[in-house]
Amino acid sequence: MVLTSPVASTPSLGDYVATPERFDECKTPGGKLRPHWQPVANYLQSLGNQGMNERVATIDELVHENGTTFNVDSEEGRAVRPWRLSSIPLVIDSASWAKLEAGLAQRTLVLEAVLDDLLGEQRLVKEKIIPPDVLWANPYFQRAYHQMPSCGGKRLHITATDIARATDGTWWVTSDRTRAPSGLGYLLENRIVTTRVFPQVVRQCNTRRLASFFDSLRSHLRSLAPRMRDNPRVALLTPGHDSYREFEDAYLARYLGLTLVEGTDLAARGGQLNLKTLGGLLPIEVLWRHVSDRKCDPLELDPDSIEGVTGLLRSVREQNVAVVNSVGSVMAQTPALLPFLPAASQLLLGESLSLPNVATYWCGGKKECDYVLSNLDSLVIRPAFVVSGVPPVAPSTLSSSAREELVAAIKAKPREFVAQQKLAHSTTPVWTDNQLEPWYLALRCFQLQTAEGVEVLPGALARVSPREQELDRSHASGHLTMDCWVSSTQPIDTETTLLPPPDAKVALKRSGDELPSRVAEHLFWLGRYAERAEAITRLLRTTIVRVAGENELSDMPELPRLLAALAAIGQIEPGYAVTGLDGTLPRVEDMLPSSIMDRNQPRGLQATIGSMVMNARSVRDRISIDAYRIIQRIGSDSIERTSHAGDNMGRVIERLNLLITDLLAFAGVASESTTRTHAWRFLQLGRRIERADQTAELLDATMVNPVGNEASVCEGVLDALDSMMTYRSRYLNLVRPAPTIDLLVTDETNPRSLSFQLHEIAMLISQLPTGAKIVGLGADEKIASRMLHALRIADPIQLSEIGPNKSRPHLERLLEQLIRGLPSLSDAIAARYLIHTGTTQILTGVSVPEMD
Template sequence: MIVDRLRDHRATVLSSPLPSQKNVPITTATAASDPSPTPPTPPLSLADYAAKANRFDECRSAQGSLRTCWKSIADEVASLGQSGLNDRESQIEQLIRENGSTFQVDTGEGTQTRPWQLATVPIAIAEQDWGRLASGLTQRTRVLEAVLADLLGPQRLLRERVLPPELVWDNPRFLRVYHNLPVSAGHRLHLTGFDVARANDGGWWVTGDRTRAPSGLGYLLENRIVHGRVFPHLSRTANVRRLASFFGVMRSHFRSLAPHQNNNPRVALLTPGQGSYRDFEDAYLARYLGYTLVQGRDLAVRGERLHLKTLGGLLPIEVLWRHVSDRKCDPLELDPQSSEGVTGLLRCKRGGQLAVVNSIGSVITEMPALIPFLPAAAKLLLGENLQLPSVATYWCGAAKERQYVLDHLDELVVRDAFAVNDTRPVIPENCTADEKHALIQQIKAEPNRFVGQQRLSHSVTPVWHQERFEPWHVSLRTFVLQTNNSVEVLPGALARVSPNEDLLSNSPVQGQLSQDCWIVSEKPVDHETTLLKTDHSTIVLRRSGAELPSRVAEHLFWLGRYVERCESIARLLRTTLARLAGEDDLSELPEMSRLVAALAAVGQLEPDYVIEGLDGAMPQLDSVLPSSVLDTSHPRALQSAILSALSNATAVRDRISLDAYRIFQSVHADLAGTKRNVTPNVSRALERLNRLITHLLAFSGLTAESLTRTHGWRFLLLGRRLERADQTAELLLATMTRPIADEVGMCEAILDATDSLMTYRSRYLSLLRPAPTIDLLVTDETNPRSLRFQLNDIQQLLYDLPTDPGRVALGADERLARELQHPLLIADVATLTEVNSSGKRAQLQQLLELVQEKIPLLANAIAGRYLIHTAPEQTLTGDREQTLDEPLLPPDESQG
C-alpha cells in the first residue's frame, strides 16, 4: 500500500519545532565607560553566521566549513562589510521600485499589491549538485508528459488500476473536452515548473508539480537582472551559469511550434489582465521575449484561425502561450462565464491551426493527489524507477491512507486533492480545537477531496536581515523546457526564503522574500553564449502601427487624459499655493477668489469656498490646500488622477519604455508614498508639486522624442489634447468670464497656471492685459496651450487614424471636432474680451461653455468608433461627463 511505502520517509521529512530566533549580534560594542580606543569591527564572514541545528545548510558543510561554491560570495561579503551590504540592500529596493516589480499579497480580507522582495545575498548551489537534481527533473518531466498523454488518451493507467478512477472522474478540473486534443510538436507539456526542497540529509525532494502555466519565471529573471546590476563584477567572476541560453532555446522552440512554419510567426502571451496576480510578470516576460501581450478581448476566431484584433484589421496568431486557467480558455466549450479566453479557441486547436503552450487540459497532472501514484505510473509507462522522491503524500480517498492522515494530523499539512492554489493549505497543528474538529468532519464527509502531506524540513541559507546574517529556510521553484528532441533544465531557480518554513508551502508569488539562485560552475562559463545558432532568416521591413489592439489604444488614450489632468491640477495648485506663501495679504490679491473658484471647479476644494458668506466659516486655505495634495478620499483629487495614470501605464507597460514607466513609479512613490505622519504645509506641498510637474514634463519629453508616430502615439496624444482643452476651458470659465477691477494679477496667475507666462512676456513684456491673455490661451494656433491648438491637433490626429475605405462621409467624431474647431477659427479676440451690461464677457463664456459641452461628446464619439467594444461604458474618475473608464477585471482564481 501507499502508506507502507511512504511511512519509511517520515524520519527524513518530518520537521522539528522551529527554534527561537535569538538576536545574536555579529560584533560586541565596546562599553561606553572603557576609555581605550574602539577596536576595529571584525570583517563579516559567512562562515561565522549563526547556524540552525540539525538542518542542511546551503552555505556551510556539516563540519562548519564554507562550501566551495560560496567562496566568491563570501569574499564579496567580507570586502563590503555591514555598511556595504546595507547599501546594496537599498540599491536592490530602489531598482525594484523603479522597475515596478510587484506581487499580490493575500491579506485575508482580499489581495494587496506590494513591491517584489529580493534578498541582498544570493543562494549558491554547486553545478555538480545541481546536475543530479536536473537529471531527476528531466525524468520527472517525461513521466508527467506520459501520464498526461495517457489520461487524455488511452487511459491505460485507469484501466490497469494504477490510478484510482476517482482521481479523474471526481476531479472538477478534468473535462471530457480535453480528451484527444491535438498536441504540438508531439508534446503537451512544453514549460513545466517543480517546487523542490532539501531535507536534513541534503537530498532533493519534489513538493509540487506545476504543469498548467507555472508562475515565477519573470520574477526569477528580474532577480538575476537586479543582482547583476548591484553586483556586476561578482556575477561575472563567480562562474555563475547564465540564464540567457535557456530563454533563447525557449524562444526558438515556441517559434518552431507554429503550424504554418513561417520565419517569424506571431507568438502571443495570453494574460488574465489587470488585477491578476500575473499582471507584472506577464508584461515583463512579453517585453523581454518580444511577444505580443494579449487579453481575451484582444482576440477573435475566424474559421479555424486565431487573430489579434487591431485598429488596422485582424492579424493571425500562430502560437499562444497561455497564462489563463484551462477552463477559462474558451467560453463556448468550457466556462461560459469566462471573459479571459476567446470563443472558438478549441476549434482552432482541433483544426491544427494554433499551437497552445501548455496544452489545454495540462492542469490535471499538477493535482497533489497524483503524487503518491507517480512511481507506479513511471514504471508502467516508461519502465523506469522515479529518480527524485516526492514529499510523502496520502490521498484520503483510500481508507488506510485516510486513517493515517486522521491519526497524524499534527504532523501533516492538509491540501485540496485536485487544486494547488485555490485554497491555502491547512496546518492542523496551528488550528484551534474547533477548527481541527471541523477539518476532520470535512475529511470524513468528502475524503476524495483531501490529501495529507508530510511537513518537510527545509534546508537553510544565510539571509541578510536587520544588519546581520540569519539562517532562513529555503524552497526552490525550478523550470524545465521540453523541446522537440531534448529536455532543458533552467540553470537556476526562483528561491524563496522565510524564517517560518510553513509559509513556504504557499504560492511563490504570495509574498515570501526571494533570492537569486546561482548555479556555480568550477570553470568559466563564457562559452555558453555561443551555444545558440544564429538565425539568418530574412525579416520584411515595414512601418508598424496599425497592429495596435483596441484595448491598448484605450489605455493609452486614458493615460494621456490622466497625465494631462495631473499636470493641469498640479499647476493650478502650485500657482495658488505660491500666492499663499508670498508676502502679500490675501486681501491684497484680488485674483485669489477666482483661483479658489477654479480649484473648486476641478474638484480640489469644497464648493462652499466659492459661496459668498460661507467662505469665512471654512478652514484656512493654507492648511486645506497642502492637505489636498495628498488627499486620496476624493475621486477628483490629484492623488486619484495620479493613481489612475499609474494604473493605465501599468496596463500597457509592455508598450511604453521602462524610462516612461519609471517616471510614474517615481511620481507614485513621491506623492502616494509620502509619510502620513508628516504634517503637510505650504512649503512641503510646493516642493512636491514642483517634483510632480518635473516628472510629468519628463514623460511629455519622452513621448515627444522617443515614441514612434504610430496609432498608439496618436491615442495618447488625443487623450492629452482633449483633457487639456477641457481643463483650460474650465480654468478660463472660472477666472476670466467675470472681470475683476484689477486683472493684472489674474492674468499673471492664469498664464502661470497654463505654462504660458514666458511666451506672453516675450511678446508683450510686463504689460499684462486681458485681450492678449485671451488670445494666447484661446485663439492662438501657435501656442501648444491654447484651445485652438488643441482642436487643430485633434482634427489632424483623427484624420490620420484608420478609416473604413468604403466610407465617404465624415464620422461622428470628425464632425464634432470640426464643429468645435470652426468657432475658434472665426473667433474675434476683441469680441471675446468685451464686457456686457451684466459685467460678463458673454461671448467668451458662450465659447468656453460650447467647448465644455462638446469635449465629452467628442471623447464618446472617439471611443464609440475605436474603443467602445473593448469594455462596458464607464466614466472618467470623478468627472462630470459619462465616458469610458478603466476596465475592471476579476482576478484569476488559480495561482500557479
C-alpha cells in the same frame, strides 16, 4: 582621554552559524564552508557592514525603479506589493545540480506521459494505477479536454517543480506546476538585478547563464507555428492588470518580443485565432496562455469567463493555432496525482522516479484516509484537486474545535483532501539586521520540453523565510527571494544572447494598424490622466504660492477665481467657489495642503495619479522602460512627498515642483522616444483632449466674469497654464485680458492654447484608420472640426469684451461649446475605435480559484 570609534563588524561566512539538524546550503555539518561558496565569502568579507547595507539599498532601489511588484489578495482587496530580493545569492555546485537536473528532466517526461494518457487512452485508470475518482471527481476535469490535439507532439512545454531539501541533503518534490507556471519573469529580474550589483562575484563563481534557456524558449514557441512562417505572431495571453501575473506577463512579453494580449483582444473566426486591431484581424500562430484551462473558451468551458476567447478550442482542434501549454494540462498538477506518479512512471516509461515526492496521501482511499486521521500531527492537509495560494492546514497548530471540524470535513468528503508529510527545509544565509542568519529555503525549478528533449533552466526561483511554514504557500510568499546561482568549475560561455545573429535577414516594415483597441484605450486614458495630473498640480501650485505669500488673502482678487477653478476640476469642495460660504468652511491655508492628499476626491490629484499608474501598468509592454520608471516614481513618490511635507507650505510647493518635473519628464519621453504609430496618436489624443478640457474649465472659472483689477487674475491664469514667460516676452509687464485671451484661446503657435489643442486633435484623428465603406467625415471628425472652426473664426478682442451683464458673453459661449464638445468628442472616439465585445455567457462550468 582619547576617544576611539568602535570598529564595524564584518559580514563573514566564517562566523555564520547554521541551524542544527538541518541541511545548510553554505556549510557542511561540521561547520566548514562549502567550496563553491568561497567567492561569495571573500566578497562579503571585503564589503564590511556598511558596504553590505549599501548593496541592500541598491537592490531595493533597482527593484523599485523597475517597478517589480506582485499582486496579492488582502482584507482590503487586491493589493500591489513590492518584490523583495535578498542581497546574498543561493549557490549550488554543478555536481549537485547535475543530479537534480536529471531528476527534473525525467519528471517532465513522466508528467507528459501521464497527462497524455489521462486525456487520451486512460490506460492508467484502466489498469488501476490511478483510482478513477482522481479523474472523475476532479472538478477541473472537463470532457472538452479529452482527445484534444497536442502541438509539436507535446502537451507540456513549460513546467515548474517546487522542491525542498531534507536534512540528509536529498531534494524532494512538494508540487508540480503544469498549467501555466509563474515565476519565470521574477527569476529573470532577480538575475538581472543581482548581476548589476555583484558582477565580479557572478563571474568568479562561473555562474551558468540564463539567456540560453530563454533563447530556447523563444525559438521553441516560434517553431510551433502551424504554418511555420519565418516570423510568426506569438502572443502571450494574460488574465489582465488585476491578475497576480500582471508584472511578470508584461516583463516576459517585452523580454521575449511577444505580443501581450487579453481575451478581449482576440477573436476566433472560421477556426482561426486572430488579434483584433484598429486595422482589422491579424492571425495568431502561437498562443502562450497564462489563463486557467477552464477560462480559455467561454463557449465550451467556464460560463462567466471574460479572460478567454470564444471558439478557441475549435481553433485548437482544427490545429490552426498552437496553445502552450495544451488546454487540459491543469490535470497533471493535481495534488491527488502525486502518490501515484512512481507507479505511473514504471508503467509508462519503465523507469523509477529518480526525484521523489514528499510523502503524499490521497484521502480518497480508505487505507490512506485512516492513516491520515491517525497521524494528523505529523502531516499538513491540502485540497486534493486545486493548487492555490491558500496555505495548507497544519493540524498540530489547530485548536481542539478547529481540529474536530477538519476531521469531520475529511470524513465527510475524503476525496477532496490530500495530506503531506511535514518537510524540514534546508537553510541558507541571509543578511538581515546587520548580521548573517540561517533562513529556510524552497525552490521553484523550470523545465522546457522541445522536440529535442527537456532543457532545465540552470537556476531556480529561490524563496527564503525565517518561518518555515510560509514556504508552503505560493511563489510570491516568503520574506525574500534569492537569485540562484549554479556554479561551475569551468569558465562559462557568455556568447549566448537573445539578439538575432548579425547576418540574420529581417523584412523591413513600419508599424501601422496592428494595435489592439484595448491597448489604444489604455494609452488614450494614460494621456488624459497624465495631462489632468499636470493641470491639477500646476493650479494647486499657483494657488498655494499666493496663499503662502505675504499679502492678505482679502487683497488677492485672483484667489477666489483660482479656488473656483480648483472646485471645478474636483480638487476641493464646491463650497469654496460660492460667495458667502467661505466662512463656514475650513481656512484655505489649512485646507489646501490636506486636499492634495485626499484620496476620496474622485477627480482629485491622488485619484488621478492612481488612474494614470493603473493605465500605464495595463500597457507596460507598450511604453519604454524609462517612461514606465517615471510613472512608477510618480505613483510611489506622490503620496510620500506630499505627506512628508505636512502643513509646511514651502515643502508642499517644493513637492509640487518635483511632481511637475516628473510629469514633464514623462511627457518628454513619450514625445521624443515614441514612434509615430497609432499607439502614439492615441496617447497624444488623450493629452490634447484633456489639456483642452482643463484649459476651458480654468478660463471659464476665471476669465468669464471680470473683477476690478484683472491683472492679478490674468497672471494667475498664465502661471497655471505655463504661459507667463511667453506673455512677458511679447508684452513685458503690461498684463491685460485681451492679449491673455489671445495667447490662451486663439493663438495656434502656443502649445498651451485651445486652438493649438484642437488643431492637433484634428490632425491626429485624420491619421487614424477609417473603414473603406465610410464616406465623408466620421462623428469624431465632425465634432473636432466644428470646435476648431469656432476657435479659428473667434476674435480675441471680441472675446475680451464685457457685456451689459458684467460678463464676457462671446468668451462664455465659446468656452461652453468646448466644455460640451470635448466630452462628446471623447465618446465619439471611444465609439469608433475603443468599443470591446461584451462578456459571453455559456452553458456549463466550475468556478474554483487557482494559482500557479
